[in-house]
Amino acid sequence: xxxxxxxxxxxxxxxxxxxxxxxxxxxxxxxxxxxxxxxxxxxxxxxxxxxxxxxxxxxxxxxxxxxxxxxxxxxxxxxxxxxxxxxxxxxxxxxxxxxxxxxxxxxxxxxxxxxxxxxxxxxxxxxxxxxxxxxxxxxxxxxxxxxxxxxxxxxxxxxxxxxxxxxxxxxxxxxxxxxxxxxxxxxxxxxxxxxxxxxxxxxxxxxxxxxxxxxxxxxxxxxxxxxxxxxxxxxxxxxxxxxxxxxxxxxxxxxxxxxxxxxxxxxxxxxxxxxxxxxxxxxxxxxxxxxxxxxxxxxxxxxxxxxxxxxxxxxxxxxxxxxxxxxxxxxxxxxxxxxxxxxxxxxxxxxxxxxxxxxxxxxxxxxx
Amino acid sequence: xxxxxxxxxxxxxxxxxxxxxxxxxxxxxxxxxxxxxxxxxxxxxxxxxxxxxxxxxxxxxxxxxxxxxxxxxxxxxxxxxxxxxxxxxxxxxxxxxxxxxxxxxxxxxxxxxxxxxxxxxxxxxxxxxxxxxxxxxxxxxxxxxxxxxxxxxxxxxxxxxxxxxxxxxxxxxxxxxxxxxxxxxxxxxxxxxxxxxxxxxxxxxxxxxxxxxxxxxxxxxxxxxxxxxxxxxxxxxxxxxxxxxxxxxxxxxxxxxxxxxxxxxxxxxxxxxxxxxxxxxxxxxxxxxxxxxxxxxxxxxxxxxx
Numbered sequence: 265x266x267x268x269x270x271x272x273x274x275x276x277x278x279x280x281x282x283x284x285x286x287x288x289x290x291x292x293x294x295x296x297x298x299x300x301x302x303x304x305x306x307x308x309x310x311x312x313x314x315x316x317x318x319x320x321x322x323x324x325x326x327x328x329x330x331x332x333x334x335x336x337x338x339x340x341x342x343x344x345x346x347x348x349x350x351x352x353x354x355x356x357x358x359x360x361x362x363x364x365x366x367x368x369x370x371x372x373x374x375x376x377x378x379x380x381x382x383x384x385x386x387x388x389x390x391x392x393x394x395x396x397x398x399x400x401x402x403x404x405x406x407x408x409x410x411x412x413x414x415x416x417x418x419x420x421x422x423x424x425x426x427x428x429x430x431x432x433x434x435x436x437x438x439x440x441x442x443x444x445x446x447x448x449x450x451x452x453x454x455x456x457x458x459x460x461x462x463x464x465x466x467x468x469x470x471x472x473x474x475x476x477x478x479x480x481x482x483x484x485x486x487x488x489x490x491x492x493x494x495x496x497x498x499x500x501x502x503x504x505x506x507x508x509x510x511x512x513x514x515x516x517x518x519x520x521x522x523x524x525x526x527x528x529x530x531x532x533x534x535x536x537x538x539x540x541x542x543x544x545x546x547x548x549x550x551x552x553x554x555x556x557x558x559x560x561x562x563x564x565x566x567x568x569x570x571x572x573x574x575x576x577x578x579x580x581x582x583x584x585x586x587x588x589x590x591x592x593x594x595x596x597x598x599x600x601x602x603x604x605x606x607x608x609x610x611x612x613x614x615x616x617x618x619x620x621x622x623x624x625x626x627x628x629x630x631x632x
Numbered sequence: 633x634x635x636x637x638x639x640x641x642x643x644x645x646x647x648x649x650x651x652x653x654x655x656x657x658x659x660x661x662x663x664x665x666x667x668x669x670x671x672x673x674x675x676x677x678x679x680x681x682x683x684x685x686x687x688x689x690x691x692x693x694x695x696x697x698x699x700x701x702x703x704x705x706x707x708x709x710x711x712x713x714x715x716x717x718x719x720x721x722x723x724x725x726x727x728x729x730x731x732x733x734x735x736x737x738x739x740x741x742x743x744x745x746x747x748x749x750x751x752x753x754x755x756x757x758x759x760x761x762x763x764x765x766x767x768x769x770x771x772x773x774x775x776x777x778x779x780x781x782x783x784x785x786x787x788x789x790x791x792x793x794x795x796x797x798x799x800x801x802x803x804x805x806x807x808x809x810x811x812x813x814x815x816x817x818x819x820x821x822x823x824x825x826x827x828x829x830x831x832x833x834x835x836x837x838x839x840x841x842x843x844x845x846x847x848x849x850x851x852x853x854x855x856x857x858x859x860x861x862x863x864x865x866x867x868x869x870x871x872x873x874x875x876x877x878x879x880x881x882x883x884x885x886x887x888x889x890x891x892x893x894x895x896x897x898x899x900x901x902x903x904x905x906x907x908x909x910x911x912x913x914x915x916x917x918x919x920x921x922x923x924x925x926x927x928x929x930x931x932x933x934x935x936x937x938x
Contacts, residue, residue: 415923424917441903560735608735
């Protein structure tokens, strides 16, 4: 935008209070439109297969959001998804596409399970924070290493993080089938179950564990970090233009290390809550794909930690409904995966529409 | 059966390298083609999985393994076209599109592949190059699939094409500078779409190899990230098709390490050997990347090295 155009736009803002609203609306209307288009496209696929899209979405609504029970199910699944999405959204503000949160989740969970066995006699008030810190630290190291490789060696962070996710899952399998295996776990290799005292409980009155509250707090804190602190401001500058940030003397290296490590710590916390609140021990269920759904959530939320909250709830509802739609409509188990992928593609395609509509650009309202 | 003792390990790794390397070779050749034109397609992993399913399904329904390979290649073209067309829109991030198409290819393959998990499709033929040896392990190691040889021929052909033909020159110009290509009167987007579609076909064939030869059955766990590793391998191979052959063999050998050690009774730490190809890929990426200078041999328009 030229200075002149900017000045004109500012003058108009004074006259017309709708202008700032219109500018913000673009970032809400376009993703919502893309989401609706994606759902409609998936509906067409169902129609082509002779299934009813109306029945499908009605079932998704019923199983994901229809009853108190389904809300509890959805909210429980939302916690790891929120953490996983933050693991994508924070590095994304620096222009990094980190997609290996799954590795930090499984290793954070494994660390939690291993430490929990060790801390059996320690009072829970001390042991639980230690376990959470261990999970977060392992996650921070894992994704922070991706940031370090990017900064010091110029290694592409997208490929490196996904490779490290594979390595992390292999490492977890090695540990839970070997050194950390509970001999009593026959069919499903696991670590020794955590003692009841070291389990994270439910929020009073809800059938949802405390991980949800912590995840929501982390989302808000991340938003404050990005939008309201100098660190976040510096990160956004570096994300827009690394060279300009370096010329300005911004500590790009420390920002990359800090943001990737923080994202990884959140993913590690997801692993902590999966083990301490849901599974009760570290096992292969940790690799449930939360890390990959988190990528979609972060992109749908346009990497905004607050927008991540409603999007994660929506996606958690989709996942919660997966079993019911498969059984009722006789659909394959990959149905929700295809739905997510279609929505993902449409969301990314919608990137091309930003700035195309006069409606969202007040400075162009009165031309033509 | 002759007991080879510990010699069984290198023999099994050699055989495994040849067997396991073929999908790496095809995907990396496809990615070389795409990246030489200036785009990166991270979605080849999804194309590979979908190609594996499509190839298996068509081979089963038609009774011909080669019909399956053809179907897989066609499916790959469709995914490549989709990637190419979407990335031609302004402001769309090719890396993110790749991730989305990775999910879409995998998801659609699982979605439509459920009925084909049980049936047995015809396998691709293999050529017995180990006939001279009396040792069964050596014979097994040198049972080479036709597609491996096709892949080597493709690598040679591509190297020649890039170096000495008009098409090769056009690809390289488009990959190195969009502006120079426009100045020459070329249409960069059309050429990139064509290169991505062809690269997709290669990845589809790689998938068909997985489901129709080795391991030789369709299942949801058929790919363990070969499509993604092949993308990293292209950086290691410096965008040179001939280097892709050596790199693919190296990665194939790493992938065969776990099963080879298991065959002589070393099963401790199986999962760690299973991680060997990923560790190797990461190590190679670290060794070949550099924070300061553009990677030697990299096409100028590639977003991954900018």
